[in-house]
Amino acid sequence: MATHELRRPFKRPAISDQQRRREISLQRQAQNRRDAQHQARCLASTILTLQPAQYEPAEPDLQLQSETELIPELEIESQEHRRDLRDIDDVRQASRLKGVEARQWFAKQLMLPEWMIDVPERLNTDWYVFARPAGKRCFVVSSNGTTISRLRNGSMLHRFPSALPSGARTSKSSHSGQSYCILDCIFHEPDQTYYVIDMVCWAGMSLYECTTEFRFFWLNSKLVETGACDAPSSYHKFRFSTVPIYNCDQEGLNAAYTGPVPYVKDGLLFCNKHAHYQSGNTPLILVWKDENCSQYVIDTDSKGQVPNKQQVVLELLFDGKLATSDDPPVIFGCLNEDFIQETGLQAGNLLRFAISDGGLSFVDGKLEKADLHYLGKPNRARAFADSYSKVIFQYTVRHSPLRIEHIYASISLSSEQGNKISDLDMAG
């Protein structure tokens, strides 16, 4: 018969240090295994296919394309260049790009909002709204112990250490070289803060194919954890911050529109909850402004003055047509051959025009005719032509603006409609 097991003498050590060493080893190995698997998974999830559309003539670096017959060598070079960039199908590789290549690559990666020229349906159920901070829109990339921010045209804004994963060379950071982040931010000068408005990659994991709903959830749960929202320190030069995001119902819209925020507002951004992050213009993010929530409702010229006539930047196509940056482009008019030859303009050039008194005329909601007056070439920093929605928004601001009341009204209308439908369902 088994006697009751004696207790362990109280004054003897509980476990042997050898057992402890074994356990610590096992824990370390399990952790290393998890890291290795995580890395393997991340490598896959960052594969990002660049859409050929982004390499269409809208790109300034490819502006030589129309001269194929004239200068074949250049054509080849540019083709090769395209191939190089196309090979970068992994954001991790992109995060390592330097100089011109980095500029070219990142210039095409931001998701650009269209301007709200009419109110989308189901705004109150399918959309978020937040007050856009005034400042420089940029991509912030942390990788290999450093953080770099790049403006909309791809040029570098800051290089600095940050508390983002792999954002600084600190001894405690256990993140490997394959951990990196790409954030969509607005740099707000007055408080020297990066306001993060979207998250593209986090700790090596790509969020391109995730819905806005998920990206915002991830953004809000992950960013604070890293300490990136803490006050600046030697390993963390700029503060990062999230922005308050609301469901676009009556209260949410009101909060975004009138609610206090620690930054200067520059309009409202509306984001569709189901959209994936995609490069270039998208109607699934909309920007809207009025004088109450933005200092810059009407475009200013290079001196900061509001010109008395609306100006637009359009791209000259090879057949002389003048196009917006949309895909497919919207044609605003056509330059005749003589004029092109006289002025020495080339296809792919961006051109600035004023909208003269004839204005824009629409038929069935479509642009039919624009009264354009050629002014010259825009600032060299300009990478894109204006989008159709921008031109129209600016035009309506000057003539019959879309007011906040219209947006409120459309929300209450659609929520009433929603109710009606559900009533019917109940009865049925």
Place this chain on the structure above:
Amino acid sequence: MQKFGVFRGAAFGQFRSERSIFSFRSFLRKKIAMEVTQVLLSAQAVDATVRKHAEDTLKQFQDQNLPGFLLSLSGELASEEKPIESRKLAGLILKNALDAKEQHRKYELVQRWLSLDVAVKGQIKACLLQTLSSSVPDARSTASQVIAKVASIELPQKQWPELIGSLLSNIHQVPPHVKQATLETLGYLCEEVVPDVVDQDHVNKILTAVVQGMNANEGNNEVRLAATRALYNALSFAQANFSNDMERDYIMRVVCEATLSPEVKIRLAAFECLVSIGSTYYEKLTPYIQDIFNITLKAVREEEEPVALQAIEFWSSVCDEEIDILEEYGGEFTADSDVPCYHFIKQALPALVPMLLETLLKQEEDQDQDDGAWNLAMAGGTCLGLVARTVGDDIVPLVMPFIEENITKPDWRQREAATYAFGSILEGPSPDKLTPIVNVALNFMLTALTNDPSSHVKDTTAWTLGRIFEFLHGSTMETPIITPENCQQIITVLLQSMKDVPNVAEKACGALYFLAQGYEDLGSSSSLMPYFQEIVQSLLNVTHREDAGESRLRTAAYETLNEVVRCSTEETARLVSELVQVIMAELHKTLEGQKLSSDEREKQNELQGLLCGCLQVIIQKLGASNTAKYAFMQYGDQIMNLLLRVFACRSATVHEEAMLAIGAFAYATGPNFAIFLPEFYKYLEMGLQNFEEYQVCAVTVGVVGDICRALEGKILPYCDGIMTQLLKDLSSNQLHRSVKPPIFSCFGDIALAIGENFEKYLMYAMPMLQSAAELSAHTSGVDDEMIEYTNLLRNGILEAYSGIFQGFKNTPKTQLLFPYAPHILQFLDSIYMEKDMDDVVMKTAIGVLGDLADTLGSNAGSLIQQSVSSKDFLNECLSSDDHLIKESAEWARLAISRAISV
């Protein structure tokens, strides 16, 4: 012989031929029987050659004719004419032919018994039952054990249904020694068999027989003792009976009466029953607790020590129950709580604590030197510690007067008891309650540790200091008891005590261990760091003491050194690097001795273990810091060479500690480890072949993982050898089962490292994974330990799948994995349905779903969509509170959406 009667009516010739065969068999059997006795006796001979020869003969017999072998053993055991020595050994061999410790071996033996001819088994069982009536006590007792083994195989198969009936019939009609043997058999049977294979009617009858045997009316003490011991094992069968008030009252009365028997063995067995009842039927104790308290109180004060120890143990068990309940429910009870806490300890406190304090004064002179010592004082202190954990603050006012009264008495026993009492109650009460007392006591303790004339008092004082640091010092404490001001004094005293007699020095090392541990999370603000060098030097001095082999002093010094290194900070990284050289020099010294005696070899081996352990800790510490790692890597070659020489010290086995150190080294070195692999490889293989010391094998499997991650593709040339070994390990029945899950995980590590080159191992690894998966898919109704193991196994299998999928990803060979996808998805579905996986498995499993989708992509889209896992399981994981599960689930969602959208 009756069997052959059927041939009588047949033709004469046929009859004759049968007869002649029978005669020949009978002749053989007799000859074998005679020989068996002789062989069994020879197998116990003093002369090793004779013994060896006999053992070989037995083995041969068993291999050639198992049924005949077992039959002759049972015949030997049953035969009253045979010498007791051969009968006992026959029984023992028979028992060993039915059961083994090792799981697989046990399974084999069970299957082997079940497949024996029914008639053979019937004959063996008849012999066994017959032996219960033997006049020789040893023969009866041996037969009891064998019967229980057979029952443990057959009852779950619904075989031998008449066993319990025939045992019970023995009880009523036969002389006392048969009754005794039968009760003993019932006891063993209850120990071997799980309760649910015995129906309640039989349980009732067994309990009736057992409790009757225990009754004070039973005149024969042997019977009463056997019955009391049988009850101890039968208690776990008595669930229904303990729910019946009348039956429970009766059992409790008989047990309590047995504690008063004039026979000490019966009293001891009865107290053991009480201990078991205290934990098994805690919730039924209320009506009896007052009586039990009186009985135990009297026993602790008046009984012989073994009985008194069980009386204390009763209260320790009740503490264990209440601690578990309070931990589980946090002291708050809802209506659906399984068992409420009845606070027996709290109620008994005013009388229990003085009783325990009295025991503390009953120390033995040499208990501090004797590792196995277990006496009233130690049991009492242990129980007091449990009581403190059970009731918390309430114990403090009851113990303080005892401490204050005794701590300054001239008799060492009183001072020691007072200190021991204080040390015992440091875990449980709140820091708020204890901190003010400790602040006052700390100085007193430090003085006592320096000045007390008694080593016993110093030993306990150093231990108490260790407990103070363990429970009241650390980053989570609101008011620190150790300040930069008193830290220096504490360290001075502890370092001084390390020069005291070995047992005191060992406790001082232990106290320093916990002192260092308390600074683990504090980083650079650790008050210990200014003394780092001094501490390290003192510990090294301890390891060099002549008498460091006593009281495990050397071990304690190295363990403390390890902890001090673990808790060191960036500022002392340079000193830790210097320590590497010291430890290397020490290790080098152990390698110099030549032609060692086996005793010296064992000491060398132990010292090498401690030094390799220390190196491992240092490597891990420095390896985690980028700057320090670089500095210490200059010793890389030397360290590795030393470790290889430690391996070379032995011929057939590898040193586990050296292997652990190599794992840490490989992790710290990364890809550079490649240059060491050619020389190290043979030891790696040796480690993987070590079935006997399964810990070594397990550690080596872990090191393979480390090396895979360090070398990635560069490990490829070694993979054939490694995979062969791992596959052999998996198919071995000898290898301890706990090594199997890590081997599966290791498949994943290898696949992740070598990618599509894993192709050639798929045809071996996949079927193994598949059959293990099928086995582990269902655990249906087994014990917690088995469920835990099954989950470990599942996790290993799933990690293997993860590694393989990720390894093959983006290669042209992904289609090779496609045929396995349906089974893997089915495995995921079935473990999901089973609802008994733990969080770790859940996380790994949902990750595998993602990996499968990620690697196979749209080809597997429809398969994935058909699986339950991709819907219910995924959704459950997505809404999990566990951050890791959620993260894996997000990954799976992403991968699946990509696979089905393309």
